[in-house]
Amino acid sequence: MARIYLSPPHVTGRETELVGEAIASNWIAPLGPQVDAFEAELSAVVGVEHAVALSSGTAALHLALVVLGIGPGDEVACSGFTFAASANAITYTGATPFFVDADESTWTLDSQLLDRAITERRDAGARVRAVVAVDLYGQCCDYEVLAEVCARHDVVLVQDAAESLGATYRGAPSGGQGALAAFSFNGNKIITTSGGGMLVSPSRDLVEHARKLSTQAREPVAHYEHTEVGFNYRMSNILAAVGRAQLESLPERVASRRRIRDRYRELLDGATGLTFMPEAPYGTTNAWLTCVVVDPAAFGIDREAVRLALEAQDIEARPLWKPMHLQPIFAGHRVFGGDVSARLFEQGLCLPSGSSLTDADQDRVVATLLAARG
Structure with missing residues (x-):
């Protein structure tokens, strides 16, 4: 009998057509019309105006924290019940994660415990700057409550939506509940680009900064000019074509x-x-x-x-x-x-x-x- 996999890629055949278009156009490197279209189409699906296509969901989380100014000396609250990438992205910035348990009734971040955790860390002198709330196995966190906790403590809410594309929160698509949200298109996700991710935000400035950083932070001049450290995090045009085909279904x-x-x-x-x-x-x-x-x-x-x-x-x-x-x-x-x-x-x-x-x-x-x- 054939092996039954946990969550294998589901290819429809439309991928071949769009990848063929990308190859025929000779846009086979990072960036290109398929990337632009994928960003626009995913933005429309999730109802968030600005998006940048990246090499992974982890890259999206990392850039979310970088453009928020998170760095050494900062602490970030993070859902404890998650995949390591949620916490790894925090450590990439030089900040320190601390972990908050799940709510028994939803398995997502416990808002009351988060409130207590931030209070205790602040009382201990910690500089708590942000919360990474992880949507779990396709289910969103309770963002109305989390947003109230974050506002009261003056910390930024980042949504790790790697697992929740296509889910809803109070009638709205997942992805619009934080200052920024990160999606993953890893091979086992509900749609895949084989590997890839997307960072979305209602803030044009944050997304455009992330876009710049994702291409080695090149300045818009003819030669190679850099005023800040960047990353090689952009999605290729071919993979974006796969993502567009997957997103259609x-x-x-x-x-x-x-x-x-x-x-x-x-x-x-x-x-x-x-x-x-x-x-x-x-x-x-x-x-x-x-x-x-x-x-x-x-x-x-x-x-x-x-x-x-x-x-x-x-x-x-x-x-x-x-x-x-x-x-x-x-x-x-x-x-x-x-x-x-x-x-x-x-x-x-x-x-x-x-x-x-x-x-x-x-x-x-x-x-x-x-x-x-x-």
């Missing part, structure tokens, strides 16, 4: 993943000891990955036994994110809370969720999962 991809998530719920209904990631009432998730929590006492085996049983049948599943405070590289950093994300990591599992997953493949996943109990 975003609504269908979201609908497919939500249907897969709902079908897992139906097929696993009544399986004692299995619970699903909750969907927050303030928005709709894009269901990027369907996530379950395995209670070993009730289900009969633990999460790792389930994962290994799936792997034995050539089915890829993955533990939930290992929280940052448990990562060796960030072991010495301050954490507020941590028990919620630690438990979710210990018991949580991401199931195959790609938008091209067939019913037959999903049936195979479910049958293997249930049979793992013996």
Whole structure:
């Protein structure tokens, strides 16, 4: 039987046509008409006016912090339940991250704990400048509450929307909830450019500064002139063509993943000891990955036994994110809370969720999962 992957790229065929246009135009290096069009089209989809296409979501986060002036001596609050890139981008600037636990009811950044964390760090003399709030597995954070906390403490809110393209928050598309937002188009995301990202903001000045920095901070003169340190972070015209083709089918991809998530719920209904990631009432998730929590006492085996049983049948599943405070590289950093994300990591599992997953493949996943109990 063919291997079932967690979240493989879903190619429609339209990519070939647009990549062919890019090659025919001889724009095969970074920048070009496909990049310009991809920026405009994604801006329209997410409802944020300004965008710059970049080499990765990590690059987008890094530049977001750089253009905000975050640097050595600063501290940045960061969702603790996330992929390492969220925190790595902070360290690239020379600033220091501290981590805030997830809310049990949404798995996203706990706003009350964030309020306490910023207060405590400020009372200790820390210069807290920003918050990186991470949308998790396709679900947005509760940004109205987070924005109020950030405003009260006079810190900037940055949205890590790497996993939430196509989701909504209070009826608005994900990506417009912070001063800047970063998207990822990595190979496993809901749309992909094989590798790539996008930084969006309502602020033209911030995005144009990021655009300049992303091309080695060249000054607009005939020769190579540099007045600040830049980065080689721009997306290629060919990859932007792939992204444009993928973006055209975003609504269908979201609908497919939500249907897969709902079908897992139906097929696993009544399986004692299995619970699903909750969907927050303030928005709709894009269901990027369907996530379950395995209670070993009730289900009969633990999460790792389930994962290994799936792997034995050539089915890829993955533990939930290992929280940052448990990562060796960030072991010495301050954490507020941590028990919620630690438990979710210990018991949580991401199931195959790609938008091209067939019913037959999903049936195979479910049958293997249930049979793992013996």
